[in-house]
Amino acid sequence: MMFNFRFHARRDPPQAPALPTTHLVARLVPAAPCGWVFFDGSETRMSTEDGADLIIPGGAFFAREARCYASEADARVEAARLNDASLCLDRPWRAKPVSAFEARRSSFAHAVAQF
Numbered sequence: 001m002m003f004n005f006r007f008h009a010r011r012d013p014p015q016a017p018a019l020p021t022t023h024l025v026a027r028l029v030p031a032a033p034c035g036w037v038f039f040d041g042s043e044t045r046m047s048t049e050d051g052a053d054l055i056i057p058g059g060a061f062f063a064r065e066a067r068c069y070a071s072e073a074d075a076r077v078e079a080a081r082l083n084d085a086s087l088c089l090d091r092p093w094r095a096k097p098v099s100a101f102e103a104r105r106s107s108f109a110h111a112v113a114q115f
Contacts, residue, residue, distance in 0.1 A: 012058050016060060018097070021068030021069060021070060021098065022068070022069070022070065022071065022094060022097060022098055022099075023068065023069045023070075023071065023072050023074070023095050023096065023097055023098060024038055024039070024041065024047070024063060024067065024068050024075060024093060024095075024096055024098055025038070025039040025067070025069070025075050025078050025079045025082065025093055025094070025095060026038045026063075026096050027068070027093050027094065027095070028031070028094075029090065029093040032061055033061050033062070034061070034062070034063075034101070036063075036096075037059040037060070037061065038059065038060045038061075038062070038063055038065065038066030039057050039058070039059065039060075039066060039067055039069075039078070039082065039093065040055040040058045040059060040065055040066055040067055041058065041062040041067035042057075042058030043056060043057050043058060044056040044058075054086070054087065055081075055085035055086065056083055057082050058063075059091070061086035062104070063098060063101035063102075064105075068098060072095055072097070075095035075096075075111075076095040078093075078095075079093040079094055079095050080093075096107065
């Protein structure tokens with residue numbers, strides 16, 4: 001009892017811990033703002049005149065907008081799936097670590113952020 005109030009609210013069950021999201025799927029695009037386009041998880045399916053099924057993946061220009069995966073293996077499987085259903089013969093989709101796209105803060109920026 002606290003301040004003469006009784007609290008009988010139900011407690012929600014504890015949630016499972018979130019899996020770390022350490023990898024994403026991206027392709028090199030020199031004209032993009034950071035040089036990469038990231039798979040955002042959306043896709044459009046199309047069929048060609050000869051009956052081949054294609055996937056046109058949704059793209060994001062920034063890593064924070066990308067769909068992230070819990071492991072490199074999961075990201076590689078997704079990249080392979082996108083490459084298999086693509087017209088591009090060079091298999092452009094790659095699994096990349098999220099850390100490769102994180103902005104590094106300078107010591108000056110860190111000091112300014114403290115104020």
